[in-house]
Amino acid sequence: MAIEALAVEGLDALYGDSHVLHSVSLSVAEGRVLALLGRNGAGKTTCMNTVIGWLRPRKGSVRLFGEAIERLSPEAISRKGVGLVPQGRRVFARLTVRENLIVSGRGSGWNLQSVFELFPRLRERAEQLAGSLSGGEQQMLAIGRALMGNPRLLLLDEPSEGLAPLIVADVGRTIAKLKAQGQSIVLVEQNVRMALELADDAAILNTGRIAFSGPAAQVRENHELITQHLGVF
Secondary structure, three states, X not given: OOOEEEEEEEEEEEEOOEEEEEEEEEEEEOOOEEEEEOOOOOOHHHHHHHHHOOOXXXXXXXEEOOEEOOOOOHHHHHHHOEEEEOOOOOOOOOOEHHHHHHOOOOOOOOOHHHHHHHOHHHHHOOOOEHHHOOHHHHHHHHHHHHHHOOOOEEXXXXXXXXXXXXXXXXXXXXXXXXXXXXXXXXXXXXXXHHHHHHOOEEEEEEOOEEXXXXXXXXXXXXXXXXXXXXOOO
């Protein structure tokens, strides 16, 4: 039986009086990619914020490899092995590429050399301020920074957002490489086609509730489901 890298059960989350997530349950098996899909405002980023600890759930549980983490601080959750590539990238603009990576380093496995091998362009820009990079380069840096923490579970929140098609393809190939290396991943993505090509499994949120959970292939083959919950494919 596959080990669950992430198990979310019965999750409710609120911003003030606004009830955003309603009894959300989903799971990611070790070494697999889960595409978390939904229209804008469906609750995808809120779900990621709850997993990483930025938002405390009203009820429900979040388990990382069987260990409850829903009451831990974001710092503690990160140390447990959850890495986040946040929406909008959020690189440290006044630090160099090298400094952005070094400041996030923890554990063994991923290091400067291996990140530079994954993203040769970052090696070329190593001494350049992160704020001066292109959008695509900043996304590479955001992914590399998360990997430097050697996460057991990697959360990618809209990694293709605002990027040119050629750069989106590069991001997709990077995610495919990480998947091939056995990295457990939750991929939040508006680019439905790319997400479903990369994912093993899929969960669809609609107004804060799970509308579908199962193999990604079932979503790829069901245009009615895509149209109903995600819009045009």
